Amino acid sequence: MSTTVADVGEDWLLDPALAPNAHDPLLAPLYAGAARGELVLPSCGACGLALELEQRACDRCDSTDVVWAAVVPAGAVHSATTVHRRERGLVVATEPYPVVDVELDSGHRLVMTTLAPQRSAPAIGRAVRIGFRSVGGVAVPAAELSAAELSPVPPSDTEVTP
Amino acid sequence: MTAPATRAGAAPGAPVGIVGLGMTAMSLEPGGAPADLAAQAVTAALADAGLAKRDVDGLLVNTSQGVRPDRLSVALARQIGLGDLRLLEHLEIKGATTVAMVARAVLAIRAGMAETVVCVFADAPLQPGGTAGSTYAHSGGSDGVRGLERASGVLGSVPTYALMASRYLHVTGGTPEDLCAVAVSTRAWAVGNPDAVVRTPLDAEGYRASRMVATPLRVLDCARPVNGAAAVVVSGRPGQSGQPPVHVLGMGFDHPVRRRRAGGESWFGGGRRAADDALTMAGRRREDVDVRELYDPFSVVTLCLLEEYGFCAPGTAGAVARSGALGPGGDLPTNTGGGQLSGFYLQGMTPLVEAVTQLRGAGGDRQVPGVTTAFVGGIGGRIDHHAALVLDREAA
Ligand SMILES: [Zn+2]
Numbered sequence A: 001m002s003t004t005v006a007d008v009g010e011d012w013l014l015d016p017a018l019a020p021n022a023h024d025p026l027l028a029p030l031y032a033g034a035a036r037g038e039l040v041l042p043s044c045g046a047c048g049l050a051l052e053l054e055q056r057a058c059d060r061c062d063s064t065d066v067v068w069a070a071v072v073p074a075g076a077v078h079s080a081t082t083v084h085r086r087e088r089g090l091v092v093a094t095e096p097y098p099v100v101d102v103e104l105d106s107g108h109r110l111v112m113t114t115l116a117p118q119r120s121a122p123a124i125g126r127a128v129r130i131g132f133r134s135v136g137g138v139a140v141p142a143a144e145l146s147a148a149e150l151s152p153v154p155p156s157d158t159e160v161t162p
Numbered sequence B: 001m002t003a004p005a006t007r008a009g010a011a012p013g014a015p016v017g018i019v020g021l022g023m024t025a026m027s028l029e030p031g032g033a034p035a036d037l038a039a040q041a042v043t044a045a046l047a048d049a050g051l052a053k054r055d056v057d058g059l060l061v062n063t064s065q066g067v068r069p070d071r072l073s074v075a076l077a078r079q080i081g082l083g084d085l086r087l088l089e090h091l092e093i094k095g096a097t098t099v100a101m102v103a104r105a106v107l108a109i110r111a112g113m114a115e116t117v118v119c120v121f122a123d124a125p126l127q128p129g130g131t132a133g134s135t136y137a138h139s140g141g142s143d144g145v146r147g148l149e150r151a152s153g154v155l156g157s158v159p160t161y162a163l164m165a166s167r168y169l170h171v172t173g174g175t176p177e178d179l180c181a182v183a184v185s186t187r188a189w190a191v192g193n194p195d196a197v198v199r200t201p202l203d204a205e206g207y208r209a210s211r212m213v214a215t216p217l218r219v220l221d222c223a224r225p226v227n228g229a230a231a232v233v234v235s236g237r238p239g240q241s242g243q244p245p246v247h248v249l250g251m252g253f254d255h256p257v258r259r260r261r262a263g264g265e266s267w268f269g270g271g272r273r274a275a276d277d278a279l280t281m282a283g284r285r286r287e288d289v290d291v292r293e294l295y296d297p298f299s300v301v302t303l304c305l306l307e308e309y310g311f312c313a314p315g316t317a318g319a320v321a322r323s324g325a326l327g328p329g330g331d332l333p334t335n336t337g338g339g340q341l342s343g344f345y346l347q348g349m350t351p352l353v354e355a356v357t358q359l360r361g362a363g364g365d366r367q368v369p370g371v372t373t374a375f376v377g378g379i380g381g382r383i384d385h386h387a388a389l390v391l392d393r394e395a396a
Helices: A028-035 B034-049 B097-110 B132-138 B144-150 B158-172 B176-190 B204-208 B272-282 B299-308 B317-322 B339-343 B349-359
Strands: A040-044 A066-070 A074-083 A097-104 A109-112 A127-135 A138-144 B017-023 B058-063 B087-090 B116-123 B212-214 B228-235 B246-254 B291-294 B373-380 B385-392
Touching: A028 A040, A028 A066, A028 A138, A074 B158, A074 B212, A097 A127, A097 A138, A097 B158, A109 A138, B017 B034, B017 B349, B034 B116, B034 B228, B058 B097, B087 B097, B097 B116, B097 B228, B097 B246, B097 B349, B097 B373, B097 B385, B158 B176, B158 B212, B158 B299, B158 B317, B176 B204, B176 B299, B176 B317, B176 B339, B228 B349, B246 B272, B246 B349, B272 B373, B272 B385, B291 B299, B291 B349, B299 B317, B299 B373, B339 B349, B349 B373, B349 B385
Parallel strands: B058 B087, B058 B116, B291 B373
Antiparallel strands: A040 A066, A074 A097, A074 A127, A097 A109, A127 A138, B017 B228, B017 B246, B116 B228, B246 B385, B373 B385
């Protein structure tokens, strides 16, 4: 059975060459979950504390039991930038694109771009849902912003002109 | 009867100092392998100290984590023709490494484990066929957190620092004018530094006209990568060239753990202990510091570090910058050679080189009058690692 182009998907932002290694031992559970449409992140198996992606022991209870499990795919913008520099051959978008650092309701923080093209980054504090893009056939988390939630020109993207 | 072997290290009570300083030209063009550049810098530093290679019994090596496979290693000792050494190490604390090398050298000399130690950094990110930005954008791989972030459009280091800058301005209530003020004052210093790679005067209008890279960071908020190297000679004995001694009076480190977790800040609120420890060891107060030389890969980092190290109250560095205090003639001279923004990006060597230059009174057009005490701050990672030095023209 061959994978169709439609299955692989064509990301709005990046060239397939930037596909992450879905079999990377550290993040394989995240990519496997994303392929199912679930946001899978690590927490402490003993006390439930949200852990950083590279964390191997809990900083609250010292447990080394790290459990990767689906979390609620929602959060708020911790910080955001609109990236104007588009590296030829890597970025296929023709307009500046957002990168968002999201504080998830689960307690995790995760950097992602948006699910669909956005000319500017969302404001800090704005609520987001988490969906998934496909980069070279690998699903990765992406922030979903409803049109109603977007202000036309967020302050963070104001071009300063005298 | 034979005399006991001479003990290495400093004479008891004598301060350890930086007795030699050497640099290559800072090139904006591709060319030069890191080992060749390092060899040039070491030769220049020894000549500056009036010493020969046979006088050296220690070598510490710092190389970029960046984009080249032919990075420096402890093999450099053989490559540049040094003889038998007591101390030979490749240190790695990311951008904090240069300061860590000096501290390592001082401790080894004080402990009698070496007498004269060369510390060198070399890097050559500029390669034929691409800009430095392009080279950085293509590096990082597809594994780990870096691979995930690259698949999210985080190419090179600017987007990450742009997230930090956005958050900094949000937390402090600042505006892009705060960043502009840093870029302008740092450039004003570079105008007086013949080693700086960008020396054309800059005003706010010129800053605002510069290309946006990732909001709020414009190209003039970002360091200028160069191909080059710098080396210092650290010794418990005076140099032989008549250069004024620069004593290492204080050293401090801080590696704060700030979790990336909802409900808190992960970039701000660390590093103070590095500054406190260095100043305490030196017996100096913040108000004794005449020049602050801080690792500034992006304008926002200068503001962060002035606050983290206690030179500005939290949230006020932007206003201080807008007052002109950081620039020539200001009350808080900072990054007096043009820093990494306008001077040259040789990681931790950039602030160290300028501190030594100012303490020697060799700053020419950008010399701050009457400098006796300099503070050097090096950071690594995403402001995760802090290393500080207090350097002084006088003995303690
Ligand atoms: Zn736990």
